[in-house]
Amino acid sequence: MNADAQLIEHMMNPKNYGEMKENDAVGMGKNPQNGEKVAIYLKVEPSQDPLIKDISFQAIGCTTTVVAGSIITSEAKGVTFSRAEELISITLGMLENIPPEDAACSEMVALALKAALDTYTKRQTSPDFPMISYKIQTDCTPKEEKES
């Protein structure tokens, strides 16, 4: 990751970090390769296209994951579920263009958000539906390590 000024700000002061005890849904993104994970918590305003009133995340992972969590949750705060789905698609669509170790972190956060949205949606018809967890597909081994 190139550490430009904006990214440094997210490292120094990650936005929306921490557990949200009173949430409407939680979703998990996992990296089965190394055990890293991201949890995303949502507070939702119900409607036909529900609104993400508040969002937070926690991570067992590297600094890149925390930066990705900080950026993606900032983008998702205050938007509707349909806009959040677009945000997830855009993020997942960009993964090929970034180094694999960074791509894996962004994918993990995007999938945690997707899992949280899906958990909320499922709970509208089955209130006891368990938290959804998605596994990433990206291999996070840096290119130079694969070649060596």
Place this chain on the structure above:
Amino acid sequence: MKTLFKDVHEAWLAMQFTGFMSQTKNRQDLYEFANILFKHLTWLENDFIKNKIAYDYSINQVPIRVTHLHVMIHNIIQRLETIESGLSSCHDQDVTFRIKSDIEYIKASLAKMPDENVEHAFDTKREYPNVSLSDEARDALTLFLFEESYKEYELIMVYNYSKAHSNDAFLNRIFQILIDESFFHLRSFGQMMAEMGILGVPRSIMEEIYKFDDLKQFLKDGIQEEIGAKEECKRLAQAVSDSSEHFAAFFTFINNQENYHIALMEEALAYVNQKGS
């Protein structure tokens, strides 16, 4: 009591990281006061354990970006006053008395602490005094400091939790050494972050990291992590060696210290294996 525990935890970090931003003899005083607050945290933790009360290490983010030290000092004094007002929730009257007495002294000392301009700790310039870093070395060092400052904080809390829940003198000796080692590393990295203008308090630790069921597996994973950290230090020492002999020597030193941590964890693992067999 849980709020009090969280308040002490946050005050400890605020004090410790205010120490990092100081460039005067205030730093040493702030380090000493941070040590005292950490000790308070362990006392309260012991009270939880004695009374079989579930607790965790979750905290809110601790904002520290200020231009002058006195702003943080004022903030810390407020935090200490909040702790004092919450002390009645502690079950142990002796502990309450000791914490109150310490806090009174710390507050009085802080009120007299000379002010300093600390803008340098947050200017994000990422320049190190008397060192010329390449862009690659600067980025590598930046990422390393964020990763490792969090990691050392995590290790302090993980070993502290393990120690608090163990009555085994052999293991507790090892846990205490590892806590002390991580404090040293956290302080080294925190000071470097402040020098580079990128100081930030690490994020809260997820509960499952320190509330593990399998000590053997934890130690095995810990050994692998230390081996990874050694490699990272080696890579970093190489990346900065052209820019700074001082940095290269420092990271080689940290790399070699990891050998000691690995040896300690291997010792603990052998002991746990032997006990289990």
